[in-house]
Amino acid sequence: MxxxxxxxxxxxxxxxxxxxxxxxxxxxxCPKPVFEEFQRWQLEVEKHPGTFIGRWPEWFGQSREALGAYLHCDPKDLAYVTNATMGVNVVTNSLRSWLKPGDEVLTTNHEYGACNHAWLFACGKTGAKYINHPIELPITSDDDFVEKFWSGVTPRTRVIYLSHTTSPTALTFPLKELFRRAREAGILTVVDGAHVPGQRDLFLDDLGADFYTGNCHKWMCAPKGTAFLHVRKDVQHMIEPLIVSHGWQPDKKSAQPLYDYVEIFGTRDISAFMAVPAAIEFMRSHxxxxxxxxxxxxxxxxxxxxxxxxxxxxxxxxxxxxxxxxxxxxxxxxxxxxxxxxxxxxxxxxxxxxxxxxxxxxxxxxxxxxxxxxxxxxxxxxxxxxxxxxxxxxx
Ligand SMILES: Cc1ncc(COP(=O)(O)O)c(C=O)c1O
The missing domain is CATH 3.90.1150.10 (Aspartate Aminotransferase, domain 1)
Structure with missing residues (x-):
């Protein structure tokens, strides 16, 4: 170039x-053609607001199909969220009723401040401990990282939470081997992938994280306010609403909690999500x-x-x-x-x-x-x- x-x-x-x-x-x-698509959707909605909520599932669905293909996962395992901070909060909020006093959430000392807060808040409510296990620098190899991190696991570790790419140190942690060990040990895995989509090809079905959130607005060139939460099918029943709205009912557990509990919450501007396929196309065409x-x-x-x-x-x-x-x-x-x-x-x-x-x-x-x-x-x-x-x- x-x-x-x-x-x-x-x-x-x-x-x-x-x-x-x-x-x-x-x-x-956000590049101009993607931003124009975002604004086109805003105008579309203003032409006939009444159709807006009615066609929401169909529109969201179309956009999620494109994102799922890009992330190599089943689009039904994805929910759109506004940003990675929200993605992490959906998970910490959901796990609050599951964590018990004395349980440990193991993470590193390379994590992003706002998401540390989300975990500290949730752990504070449950009596669980949030442990920022030190990963000293320099890191010399994948094995070096895996061993340094795994040495923090104890019989009380219930959750492993990691940035895929870290904020203060800009490192991409190798996750696959850790997740294999975690699964064997019955430990849930949660990933903050805020920086990863666009910078790397993601194969979310293959990676094996239980919960993975990532931003579309950082490196995928999508409009601001676009991110996703990917949840493995066998733990989707653990998801609870962060904002309680139409999708939740007192006497019934949702069969599709990603949509009912995470995506649906009152009147909102969904145009940025509708422009995600244009961002994927922008990347492809370049x-x-x-x-x-x-x-x-x-x-x-x-x-x-x-x-x-x-x-x-x-x-x-x-x-x-x-x-x-x-x-x-x-x-x-x-x-x-x-x-x-x-x-x-x-x-x-x-x-x-x-x-x-x-x-x-x-x-x-x-x-x-x-x-x-x-x-x-x-x-x-x-x-x-x-x-x-x-x-x-x-x-
Ligand atoms: C590792 C990491 N996680 C989460 C976030 C938060 O992203 P957002 O503001 O889109 O929620 C950032 C922001 O830079 C980040 O670096």
Whole structure:
């Protein structure tokens, strides 16, 4: 992909050119044709609002079919939710009546703050313990991670909760072997896959998580407010409504709780969900496997240039399995991240999270289809020129 091609693709987005936006991971970006489809649905609904609720099941169903094909799963095992935070909350709320005092929910110390809160809230109501088991960095291999994590399992572990791709450290954890062991041990598995759809091909039926939530609005180019919750058939009976509405009845358990308890809750704007098939089509028409590969290589090159320059050790193996388009670049441990961030914003117009996680300093770079090499070069120039002035005396 040449610079001019990347420039051309940038025109397919609404993004301002006044900033170098290297933070797709936080909120995503929706291209014009997908956004137009989203708005077309809004107009459609306004033409005859009365048909809106009536045709909702049919419309939702069509969109879910496309998403299920994309995620390699039965669309009947999917519910649309507004975001991954909601997906996690549906699960934590559902498991509240199942967890008992003393039970343990095992997770890592790499989890996303809002979702930690959801678990702490649910565990607080039940007397269960939420355990952020430390996974030290660097991680050297899949086995290294699996053994580090599994050492936290005890006879009281009832649930394993993991980010598939982590927020503060941008690592993609290998899940399959853990889930095999969990199933053998009778432990439920819950995944926060907020960053994964679009960055990786998902085979949800094959992965074997009991509950998996992921965002369409981060890396799949869908409008904001689009995410899904995938629930294995044999645990769907555990789902309870987060918002109680038409789908719940006092004397009857729903046969389709994903729809009745999760998707149906009063009058709402469903247009963003209707545009998810257009987002899938946008990715297909741009040959997403190639796009992702190019973005990954651009990110990897940037990572290596900066880490080599400062002599920092990568926090994980430098392979696609560990990071795709969300790239963890390790900076020296004694970097003043606030000062560096200010320079990058004020002088380079670079937007990117500069994260302090334990003693590690991580620049979390996002490379998406619209990112140009010029932008990455400017980021490298900014960091290599100014970082030495941002080092403190001690780490
Ligand atoms: C790992 C992880 N989980 C969950 C979320 C929350 O996503 P949302 O705001 O779409 O609910 C984020 C947001 O960046 C995240 O990084």
């Amino acid at each position: 040449t610079q001019s091609n990347a420039e051309q693709i940038r025109n397919e987005f609404f993004l301002t050119r006044e900033w170098r936006l290297l933070n797709n991971g936080s909120y995503g970006a 040959d997403w496997v190639q796009v992702r590969e190019r973005c990954h290589l651009m990110g990897m090159e940037t990572k290596r240039t900066i880490e080599n320059y400062f002599g920092t050790q990568s926090i994980c193996p430098d392979t696609f399995e560990w990071f795709s388009q969300l790239v963890p670049i390790r900076l020296p441990d004694n970097t003043d991240m606030a000062k560096l961030g200010q320079i990058m914003r004020d002088h380079y117009k670079v937007e990117m999270p500069l994260i302090t996680w334990n003693n590690f300093k991580i620049a979390r770079l996002s490379v998406q289809i619209y990112t140009t090499q010029d932008e990455l070069d400017a980021f490298v120039e900014g960091v290599t020129t100014h970082l030495n002035a941002c080092l403190t005396a001690t780490a």
